[in-house]
Amino acid sequence: FSAYAFTVKGFAELARVQIDDAETSFKKAIQLAGGDGLPYLGLGLVKIRRGDLSGGRLLIQQAVHLEPNRALYRSYLGKALFE
Numbered sequence: 001f002s003a004y005a006f007t008v009k010g011f012a013e014l015a016r017v018q019i020d021d022a023e024t025s026f027k028k029a030i031q032l033a034g035g036d037g038l039p040y041l042g043l044g045l046v047k048i049r050r051g052d053l054s055g056g057r058l059l060i061q062q063a064v065h066l067e068p069n070r071a072l073y074r075s076y077l078g079k080a081l082f083e
Contacts, residue, residue, distance in 0.1 A: 045076070
């Protein structure tokens with residue numbers, strides 16, 4: 001599996017509300033490609049889903065920091081900051 005495959009798997013698991021599995025997939029993707037922002041976004045959403053809003057914000061901020069030109073990451077960060 002590649003980092004991208006684990007990231008896609010994580011989002012599919014998150015959509016099926018398999019939070020523990022999604023967290024594992026996103027963490028594996030980060031291990032394989034720590035410079036990619038997408039798994040940080042996913043892991044941030046996992047944290048938020050669990051009620052850890054500040055932890056989720058930090059991870060989404062990391063995604064924005066890694067890939068500042070991705071509007072999607074900035075949009076999610078704005079929503080997390082609004083909450």
